Amino acid sequence: MTAPITAPASARAHRPARGRSFPPLRGLLPLGVLLGIWELTGSEGSPYFPPPSTWARGLNRLWEAGTLRPAIGETLVTFGLALVVATLLGAMLGIVVGALRKADRALGPSLEFARAMPPAAMVPIAALLIGYDEKMKVAVVTFAAIWPVLLNSRAGVRALDPVLLDTARSLHLSWFDTMRKLIAPALLPAVLLGVRVAAPVALVITLLVEILTRVGGLGALIALSQRNFLSGQVFGLILVAGLFSFVVNGLVAVLEGYTFRHRPR
Template structure:
């Protein structure tokens, strides 16, 4: 769902930015100023004993005390390990299935309704189901995160394969490529699509990882958030929100960096 919007948006922006009144681009960084001012006002004029809106400096104290208890880094590591494993497995499964489904031309009609239904199942509802069937463990988290984040990769790969340039598909036929060579040519040309899928899937995988930890109290950053909420430790809740934001930022920058480097090595993209 999300992948397709960003696809549309990117496409239409590319075609029309020169001729639109907004112009091109990334929002300038000084746009962060309102947020910074807000935090500053909160810090200076906030009530130091507020339960609902603890001042920003108390967030930092909370993070620090988590670190001293030693739970901070082990939790981050647990979350990161689930996330990394899931995104790798999801990429492998998504690319394989996407390649297979993109190569059969009756697949669209027959499978679209099912795929549509499955990818729109909310991960939140699936977590308790997975927990009751598989038990509360890392394997369960992996299954759920892979199940939720595989769709953007699968669909993006499939549409990349279905929209291969006619020249390329007829070359594949004419050269009678088959087996591994055919697959490698197809993966190569679908690479931008695969990477687009991964870029959409990565933030989703992080959210579902946190969600699984949060709902089942499986150790990780999500479980830290849950226990902070249950203890009404509001400063810690805000601090962990900040941490989750930082994690999301890190994930996004890593994925963008990988995407850029792969595409650079792969050569100019002509889509």
């Protein structure tokens, strides 16, 4: 687990007021200084390093033109849908492959091969088979995001202690209760760890596919802006994508914290 190292509450309360700053804000200080310098020294017309104020203007222009919001929406939908599908499918496949040695033997090599395949290389085939649309985007992103979930679920199943199943049998739990009360909660941390690894991957691939195919979303907007030499707008959109992933990471961490609430901290 990657719980942040913090002083216990009692120790913190005894600390002098001087030390009571806001770590996240302090952490943002170097970034703020850097952006400030950039703003002051950068030139408005630079095609390479447009100052932050032009980013804001570019984003504002897109917002007023009504293209930014739908683009964010589309990226969000692709990302969210793909992550959900990858989680469900990955967990199911992972559990089957982990539980059945035969399935593992049969599918193992194919899975290893598919896992090693760069998702971006799948785009032409996916576009050919599915078409240049939302479905294709979701398919490619799912393909990229499924592996961490699948492999972690598989490992989770293998790490299950047989004693847990014996316990269920000895206490006469039904199959359904065994799954619901013992197996599912026991596997949840492994699956969530997979999701945690998969979420940033899904976001990267979502943007990549959008940039490659121009089928809607933030990525398409970035590619379009770049092609039109609107550097400020490109930087602004990248900032939005960065904030997006920041939020996603935060959400996954919250989810994990909730699942691990009964574990030692």
